Amino acid sequence: MELKAIPASVAQNWPSRYRAQFFNCLSGFKPLHLLGTKSKENQNNLAVFSQVFHIGANPPYLGVLFRPDTVERHSLKNIRETGFFTLNHVPVSHVEQAHHTAAKFADNESEFEKCGFTPIMNTGFWAPFVEESPLRLGLSLHEIIEIKANNTILVVGKIEEIHFLESAVKKDGYLDLNTLNVACCTGMDAYHATEKISRFNYAETDKKPEPLAHNLF
């Protein structure tokens, strides 16, 4: 396969939307979440997020990256003010509705209602979960870090609560996201389904990795 090699600096001359599309694709596949918050004034907010990543298992931390100059600002404001948020994986069947939450709805409009999602409230957790999601996490704000490079905000959340399908958990703790049929995404607007290839055993120097047994995947 013949690849073209370019210095990234040539992109400075590209149209800004072309450049944004291209560079947003380079990091690769991303998870697809709906981030739920509730303001101090009890207004629910829901926004699609792909910049979510694992930070640690014990204690359990996730990171969420925010660009403060976008529609995500309501989510970040609510997290700062209330200390809580939810992350809800998006099923393949709901990617269009999830994408719709990125629109700039008015302050008094709820993305839940406008985009066709059902908030789960009154669970004792401040922020709303998404009924349509097969894997939901409730998190508390732990740490806010500013990335100096471009003023991006990294929110570190501690997982407090997990809603999951018990039958999707294998006997070694692996949670099978293929069974849940949740989507992933790339770039700014592209959505994908996934198909399992394999799990492998713990990597050792002197032999090739071996696929794990079928009942673990």
Added chain:
Amino acid sequence: MELKAIPASVAQNWPSRYRAQFFNCLSGFKPLHLLGTKSKENQNNLAVFSQVFHIGANPPYLGVLFRPDTVERHSLKNIRETGFFTLNHVPVSHVEQAHHTAAKFADNESEFEKCGFTPIMNTGFWAPFVEESPLRLGLSLHEIIEIKANNTILVVGKIEEIHFLESAVKKDGYLDLNTLNVACCTGMDAYHATEKISRFNYAETDKKPEPLAHNLF
């Protein structure tokens, strides 16, 4: 779908590997990269990484999350000492070999040779690229941030060079990773292929998202 809801605190009583598997899966799908470095002493190093994410398009930044207590330490040391690294997307055909790079090879062994990858050197870029990868990025170290929650290290890299398949770039700048047939992953050891669902137009409040034309996806 009936979900089980648990407080995350119950996981403190789980066996540590079970807990690690479970929580590593919760953030969702991750990209799959081979991170290439070269030490000051000219020793090539290659390690599989999934904790890679987009930080910004202009200037182009990526983040890579490191746990300093693992085999990843060679990569981090080399980045700190030389200032350069590469990220190379892994084709579906090479996930077993990529997984193998996680083994604790001796200091004088090269993961390239042991795991069946070909380094591209003498390109004028300090760190080696991976020949078998259909999308390769050369980065310089821009910023190192410690996440206090668990001493995880976030390396912010600036994209300096890009090796890509020109025919996989659509006319609006979107880079089609499905065509490149690169893998994604979940948890600690699970690998997946992807299948496109759709791209959607810019989200607007008063209408549902519309799929983009076929030639853009």
